[in-house]
Amino acid sequence: MVGALCGCWFRLGGARPLIPLGPTPTLILYGELDHILARESLRQLRHLPNHSVVKLRNAGHACYLHKPQDFHLVLLAFLDHLP
Numbered sequence: 001m002v003g004a005l006c007g008c009w010f011r012l013g014g015a016r017p018l019i020p021l022g023p024t025p026t027l028i029l030y031g032e033l034d035h036i037l038a039r040e041s042l043r044q045l046r047h048l049p050n051h052s053v054v055k056l057r058n059a060g061h062a063c064y065l066h067k068p069q070d071f072h073l074v075l076l077a078f079l080d081h082l083p
Contacts, residue, residue: 026051027078031059031066052078 030038032055032071045051054074059066 022050023050025030025078025082027075028053029056029063029071029074031056031061031063033059033066034061037061054078065067 001072016031027044028042028045028048028051030042032038038055046053056063056067058068059068059070065073
């Protein structure tokens, strides 16, 4: 299915963002030591409805590598609250 969709992107007028239009719950999770991408990414994602923002202390851009236990605890708590 994905291959078929990718093969006809030109008929759709180019690439389209894959961000849901409805109020899909979204977790924005980043490391406080990420001084390059985090701020810009957060600015671009804040418009999403129904979002939660979590900043992991003492973690960089790859916060899942720097603080894997904290990352997974936050992720699992977020998933537990999904309908």
